[in-house]
Amino acid sequence: MPQLPGLVKGLGVTFRTMLKPNVTVQYPHVKEEPTPRARGVIALKEENCTACMLCARECPDWCIYIEGHKYLAPPRREGGSPRQKNALDRFDIDYALCMYCGICVEVCPFEALFWSPEFEYGEHRIADLLHDKERLGEWMKTVPDFEAYEAGSEMKPKKVPR
Amino acid sequence: MTVVDPQQRAYVASQAADARVNVELETGGMTLNMGPQHPATHGTLRIVVRLDGEQVVEAEPIAGYMHRGYEKLCEVRTYPQVTTLVNRIDWLGSFANEVPFILAAERLMEVEAPPRAQWIRTILFEMSRIANISLFLGDMGAQLGAITPVFFAFRDRERALNLIESATGGRFHPNFDRIGGIKDDLPAGWVEDCKDVMGRMRDFCDQIETLLMGNEIFASRCRGVGVIPADVALSYGLSGANLRASGVDWDLRRDVPCGLVFDQLDWKVWTHPDGDSFARYWVRLQEVRESTKMIDQLLDGLPAGPIMAKVPRIIKVPAGEAYVETENPLGAMGYYVVSKGDLVPFRVKIRTPSFNNISIVPWVMKGVYVPDVITILASLYFILGDIDR
Amino acid sequence: MLLHAVQLAYWQETTIKVVVILGMIPAGALILGYVFLMKMMSFMQSRLGPMEAGPYGTLQLVADGLKFLQKEDIFPEKADRWVFALAPLVVLISTFLLFVVLPVGPDLIVEDLDTGIFFALAVSSISVIGVLMAGWSSANKYALLGGLRAAGQLIAYELPLLLAVVGVVIQAGTLSMQGIVVAQAEGSIFGFDAIGSPYIITQFFGFLIFLAAVQAELTQPPFDMPVAESEIVGGYQVEYTGFRFLLFFMGEFGTAFAFAGIASVLFLGGWWVPGFEPTDNILNWLGPIAMFGKVMFVAFLIFWVRFTYPRFREDQLQAFAWKVLIPLSLLNILATAVLKVAF
Numbered sequence A: 001m002p003q004l005p006g007l008v009k010g011l012g013v014t015f016r017t018m019l020k021p022n023v024t025v026q027y028p029h030v031k032e033e034p035t036p037r038a039r040g041v042i043a044l045k046e047e048n049c050t051a052c053m054l055c056a057r058e059c060p061d062w063c064i065y066i067e068g069h070k071y072l073a074p075p076r077r078e079g080g081s082p083r084q085k086n087a088l089d090r091f092d093i094d095y096a097l098c099m100y101c102g103i104c105v106e107v108c109p110f111e112a113l114f115w116s117p118e119f120e121y122g123e124h125r126i127a128d129l130l131h132d133k134e135r136l137g138e139w140m141k142t143v144p145d146f147e148a149y150e151a152g153s154e155m156k157p158k159k160v161p162r
Numbered sequence B: 001m002t003v004v005d006p007q008q009r010a011y012v013a014s015q016a017a018d019a020r021v022n023v024e025l026e027t028g029g030m031t032l033n034m035g036p037q038h039p040a041t042h043g044t045l046r047i048v049v050r051l052d053g054e055q056v057v058e059a060e061p062i063a064g065y066m067h068r069g070y071e072k073l074c075e076v077r078t079y080p081q082v083t084t085l086v087n088r089i090d091w092l093g094s095f096a097n098e099v100p101f102i103l104a105a106e107r108l109m110e111v112e113a114p115p116r117a118q119w120i121r122t123i124l125f126e127m128s129r130i131a132n133i134s135l136f137l138g139d140m141g142a143q144l145g146a147i148t149p150v151f152f153a154f155r156d157r158e159r160a161l162n163l164i165e166s167a168t169g170g171r172f173h174p175n176f177d178r179i180g181g182i183k184d185d186l187p188a189g190w191v192e193d194c195k196d197v198m199g200r201m202r203d204f205c206d207q208i209e210t211l212l213m214g215n216e217i218f219a220s221r222c223r224g225v226g227v228i229p230a231d232v233a234l235s236y237g238l239s240g241a242n243l244r245a246s247g248v249d250w251d252l253r254r255d256v257p258c259g260l261v262f263d264q265l266d267w268k269v270w271t272h273p274d275g276d277s278f279a280r281y282w283v284r285l286q287e288v289r290e291s292t293k294m295i296d297q298l299l300d301g302l303p304a305g306p307i308m309a310k311v312p313r314i315i316k317v318p319a320g321e322a323y324v325e326t327e328n329p330l331g332a333m334g335y336y337v338v339s340k341g342d343l344v345p346f347r348v349k350i351r352t353p354s355f356n357n358i359s360i361v362p363w364v365m366k367g368v369y370v371p372d373v374i375t376i377l378a379s380l381y382f383i384l385g386d387i388d389r
Numbered sequence C: 001m002l003l004h005a006v007q008l009a010y011w012q013e014t015t016i017k018v019v020v021i022l023g024m025i026p027a028g029a030l031i032l033g034y035v036f037l038m039k040m041m042s043f044m045q046s047r048l049g050p051m052e053a054g055p056y057g058t059l060q061l062v063a064d065g066l067k068f069l070q071k072e073d074i075f076p077e078k079a080d081r082w083v084f085a086l087a088p089l090v091v092l093i094s095t096f097l098l099f100v101v102l103p104v105g106p107d108l109i110v111e112d113l114d115t116g117i118f119f120a121l122a123v124s125s126i127s128v129i130g131v132l133m134a135g136w137s138s139a140n141k142y143a144l145l146g147g148l149r150a151a152g153q154l155i156a157y158e159l160p161l162l163l164a165v166v167g168v169v170i171q172a173g174t175l176s177m178q179g180i181v182v183a184q185a186e187g188s189i190f191g192f193d194a195i196g197s198p199y200i201i202t203q204f205f206g207f208l209i210f211l212a213a214v215q216a217e218l219t220q221p222p223f224d225m226p227v228a229e230s231e232i233v234g235g236y237q238v239e240y241t242g243f244r245f246l247l248f249f250m251g252e253f254g255t256a257f258a259f260a261g262i263a264s265v266l267f268l269g270g271w272w273v274p275g276f277e278p279t280d281n282i283l284n285w286l287g288p289i290a291m292f293g294k295v296m297f298v299a300f301l302i303f304w305v306r307f308t309y310p311r312f313r314e315d316q317l318q319a320f321a322w323k324v325l326i327p328l329s330l331l332n333i334l335a336t337a338v339l340k341v342a343f
Helices: A004-019 A056-058 A103-106 A134-144 B006-024 B070-072 B079-086 B095-109 B115-144 B146-169 B188-213 B216-222 B230-236 B277-300 B353-364 B370-380 B386-389 C009-046 C062-070 C082-100 C116-124 C128-135 C141-171 C175-187 C203-218 C242-267 C285-307 C314-342
Strands: A040-043 A065-074 A082-093 A113-116 B028-034 B048-050 B055-062 B320-328 B331-339 B348-349
Touching: A004 B146, A004 B188, A004 B216, A004 C009, A004 C285, A040 A082, A040 A134, A056 A065, A056 A103, A082 A134, A082 C062, A103 A113, A103 B055, A103 B079, A103 B230, A113 B115, B006 B370, B048 B370, B055 B353, B055 B370, B070 B079, B070 B348, B095 B115, B095 B320, B095 B331, B115 B188, B115 B216, B115 B277, B115 B370, B146 B188, B188 B216, B188 B277, B216 B277, B216 B370, B230 B353, B277 B370, B331 B353, B353 B370, B353 B386, C009 C062, C009 C082, C009 C242, C062 C242, C082 C128, C082 C242, C116 C128, C116 C141, C116 C175, C116 C242, C128 C141, C128 C242, C141 C175, C141 C203, C141 C242, C141 C314, C175 C242, C203 C242, C203 C285, C203 C314, C242 C285
Parallel strands: none
Antiparallel strands: A040 A113, A065 A082, B028 B048, B048 B055, B320 B331, B331 B348
16 A cells, blocks of 8 residues: 555645646747847848858858859059959858858858847748848847856957947 | 358358457467657657567667768768757757767867866756756656656756756757867856756756655556666666666766866765666656756856867867767767868767667566556656667 | 426426436536646646637637547548447447436436436446447557556446445435435534535545546546556557547546536535525525536546546556455445444
C-alpha cells in the first residue's frame, strides 16, 4: 500500500498552481517584448555598404545575394585621379534560408548590417520572404540602440548609425 | 481432395478453424514497431521490439532517421560557420555543443581565452545544462502519464531561455562562442536577472520533487526498472547522468580540466548506487540544483577584463589534431578536429553521448514489460539530433 | 412538476424522458469537458486554455464537435466493419442506461426502479464489451493491446465499485436510488439531524474506494493504461477518427457525468438540500441545482487526481485492485454491517 503523504502533497501542488495567476501571454492580443539583442531580422544601412561581398561569402547558407558595380567618382581634390567606388545594385536576403546565425552581421567591416528584434514578417508565399534592399533598409527603423554592458566589462557599446 | 459429404465437409472446416485459432493464439513473437513516429521516443527513433505477451524478448534501436551529415558538412564550412551548425546537434542545451569544438580549435591554435570569457562560457554552459535537464524532469513525467509537470518545466525553462536570449540573441541557438573568447559581453542587469532566475529554478526543482518524484506511483513505476550495473554501463560507453546513477563517480568537469573554470568552484558530483530509472531521475534533479548553485558562485566571482584574445580576423587553424571532451548535459561530448592549416577543418569527428547511451537498449530491455520500455527510454534521455547528427 | 399538472400518455412521457437523456449526455459531456478538461487542467498547468472560440473559450468543444463531424469516415482495410462501427455505440448505450436511474428531484427520475443502484452497476459493465469490440476489430496491434488491457482493468475494478456501494446500501436499507436519498435526508448523525446523514461522513472510506474505482472505470489516469497516450498511442481508440471518436469521447465524459451523479446520490445526499423535507415540491426546482453542484464537486475530485498522477503499470493496477481495494472494501462492509446492527 503506498503511503499517502507523497500522493497528497502532489495534489496540493496542483491545487496551489490552479489558484495562482497564469503566466500565459495571449498573443496576438498582447505581445511580449523580445530582448534588444534578439535576432529577429537583419537590417541594412545602404550608405555604409561597399558591396565587399564578405557577408555573402561567409553566410553558411548562401542566402545573401549581392550585385554591385564599380563606378568612377570625381576626385576628392582638384587635380586628383578619379576614385573607383562600389555601388550596390542588389542586396537581397532570403529569409527562407537564413539560419539567423549572425555571421554576416559580425563579419561586416563597414557596420552596414544590424540585428533587429522584429519577428512578425511571416508571409503566405515563400517567395515573399526574399527581402530586397528597400525592405532591409526599412528594418533599420526598428533596430534598437546597443545596450550598456555589465559591470567589469572593458567594452564600450557601439552606436547604431541612424 | 474432394469432400462430397456435407457433414464431412463441415468436420474438415471446423478442424481447419481450430488450427487457425491455435496458430493465432501463439503469443510468442509479436513484433511491435515503436516506429519513427511515436510520442515516447524523443524524435524519430525506431525501436523494433519482439514481445511475448507483454514482455519484451528482444529490442533493437534503429537510428538514422534524422541524419543530417554533420561530419561531412564540417569539412566544407569555416570555423565560425561550423560553430553555428554545431548548435543544432543537441538542440535543447545548445551552447554546450559549441564549447568542446571551440576548445579543440583553441588548443590547435594555442590560444587561450581571457578569464572573463572563460567564466562567462562556464555560466552559459551550466545554463544550457539547466535548460536541457529541466525539460527532462517534466518530460519523464509525461512519458509516464503525468501531464502536468511538463508545463511547469516549460514555464520555468522559459526564464532560462529568455536569459540566454538577452545575452546572446538566440533562445535555442546562441552561436556565442568564438575561438579565443566569446562574441559579446553581457548586457547590464544580466547578473541580477540571472540570480533571480536561479532562485526560481530551485523553486521549480522543489515543486517537481513534491509533485513527481515524491509521488508513490512514480516511484513504483521507476524503482527497480532498467537496472544497469556499473560495469555494464562502463563497458557500453554510457556517460553523464546515466553513468553516475549506476554508482560510477565520473564527471569530466572535475576530472579533465579544459578551458572552463570548474576547478575554481565549490561543487559536488552526485551519484546514486542503484542503477534504475529512479536513480537516473534523482541524479539529474540534483544536478540541476547543483548547477544553479554553481551559476550563483560564478556570477559572484565574475572577473573583469576583456572577452576576446588576440586572434586574427580570418581564422586559419594550424595543422594538427585535437580531441576535447566535455561533460555536456546529455553525457560526454567530444570533438576530434583534424586540421591541415586551412580555413576549413579537414575532418571533424563528433562523439555524441546519446549514440552510446542508446547502445545499451538491447541489453537493458530484455524481459521488461512494454510500459517499462517507455520508462527506460525516458530515463536514458537521449535527443535524436545527438544520436544521428 | 409538469407531470403532476398534465396527465400524459405513456408514450409521450417516455419520449420526453428519452429526449431529455439523449440531450443530457452531450450536455453533460460538454460541461464537464469545458470546465474541467479545458479550464481546470489549464489553470493547474499554469496556462489559460482555449480563449478564442467564444467568450473565454466556451464554444471550443462545440467547434471541436463540428470539426469531428466533418471528417472522413475511415475504416481500416482489415477491420471488421460491423463490429468496428458498433463498438462506440455499445459504450454509449451503457452511458444512456446509466441516466435512467439517476434522480435529480423527488419526482424527477426516469424510472424509479426498486433495484436502482444494482441496475446502474449492471449496465455500466456493458461498456467493457464495447471496448473489447473496439480493440479486437481494429486490426491493429496497439488497439489489441489496449483492448485487452482495458478488459482486464474494467472487470477488475467492477468489484471494488460494487463492494463500496454495498456499504451504502446496508446503511440505507434499500437499493432504490430515491430511497437512498431519502434515507440520507431523514437520517441523523448521533442525533444531530440538521444536515441529515450524508454517507460521505459515515462511509468515508467507501467514498474513496468508489472514487478510485470510478477513476478506473473511466480509464483515466492514474488508471489509463488502456489509452496510455505516450505508449500505445490511444489504445483501443487508435483507429477511430471523426464522428466515431467523438462518440467515444462523449461516452467517456458522459459516463463521468453519470458516475459523478451516482456518487453524489450515494454519498452526498443527491438532490436533497438541508432545510427541506424530502417530499417538498420546491425540491423539484432546487434539486437539479443542488445535484449539479454536487456533481461538479465530485467531478472536480476525479479530474484533480487525473491531472496530477502518473499512470500505473498494468500489473500494479491489477495488484492495486485485487490486493488493496477489494480487501479494504470488504472490511468496510464488515464494519458497516456491525455498526448498523449495533446502533
